[in-house]
Amino acid sequence: MEKIKVMLIEDHNVFREGLKKLIDLEENMAVVAEANTYQQALQNINDNVDVTLLDINLPDGDGLDLCTKFKKQYPHIKHVALTTYDDAIFIKKAMECGVDGFVPKHAFFDEIKAAILMTYKGRSYLYPGLSTDTIIHLSEPGLTESELNILQLLASGKNQKEIAGQLYISLSTFRRRVKSIFKKLKVGTIEEALTVAIKKGLIH
């Protein structure tokens, strides 16, 4: 039987090494490529790969962007997203980027194995341990690009006037957006919104 050829994209070296070992010990799969940054992933990807296991939080870029790019250039490759966060907003975003499987890092290897197998066979895989709570929230509205932008700029220490200027919107609109963020994240202050956003990996 042909082995499933896996590519690992993950910046935590120990984690990647351990994962590689576990996969290589499996009879029906093998790691054929690795990358620990966004840039390296672009270089090391090749036609030979069947499935990628990709960490979404890379130091030099968003793993989901990577997925979008790969989908165009190598449409036959399947992608399993691997992440610390299992929030609804996040899963939704992953799905929109064409991810085939989604597994949080707190899962067991068996589940990653299952995800690789399933996606390889052309089906999609959603981590079964996801709380029903999370599933229910899947239909919740995600933050818009502009809203994420605002959070990112707030996180960098800019004040509201500066940000509004930079985004070419009025202070009024800015504040409307912030209000909208509050409602979507169910928080009451910018501080809390930032905390939640960072924890969910929405901004970096």
Next chain:
Amino acid sequence: MEKIKVMLIEDHNVFREGLKKLIDLEENMAVVAEANTYQQALQNINDNVDVTLLDINLPDGDGLDLCTKFKKQYPHIKHVALTTYDDAIFIKKAMECGVDGFVPKHAFFDEIKAAILMTYKGRSYLYPGLSTDTIIHLSEPGLTESELNILQLLASGKNQKEIAGQLYISLSTFRRRVKSIFKKLKVGTIEEALTVAIKKGLIH
């Protein structure tokens, strides 16, 4: 030769499984205990353990507290802290808690192996890949307990008046503390301070 008996304390299951595999494949070490939460770690620790590899960010508590506790009850056990963050403030705090070795998760397994060996032999191990920049900042003042408290409460969505009341300090003192936080973290807004603090793992 006697094998070094290692305990893994890490909440990311896949990571722990991979690490266990890597360690067990080594000739001179073996995993004899595991835990994926703070509580479990307290239960599963035993006299038989030589070295613990402990993740600092556990879902139900601070891994460094764990270290402090272990030091009292099992003074012979060595501890290697494993963490995503390699910031100066963090390393300093780890050292104060009696950690014997410090390795960031982006390190390679070889470095973890070295840390286990070194600490087992009674020496201390500071990850050699730490930037000189980080080392230089080691002497920088860390945030006080009260300052961390303030950040934590701000992160939870409380406003300044509420927090001052809760901490039994006046608004004046509160604001003085915030100013102090700004200076120490080299930021200009609370938003930025929170972002930095979360990224450095100072608050959760």
Next chain:
DNA sequence: ACCGGGGTGACACATTTGTGTCACCCCGGT
């Protein structure tokens, strides 16, 4: 053409936040 929803900007207003100043207290060094 008309209407209504959704997004925008201007403005007003109360509240919160950031900054500085003053006075006080405690404590260790002179």
Next chain:
DNA sequence: ACCGGGGTGACACAAATGTGTCACCCCGGT
């Protein structure tokens, strides 16, 4: 006893922030 530093609280004031209201524009459906 005196002084000075460090921490505290009260207050004042400017600036930023949060909230609501109004008017406007665009666009798709009726």
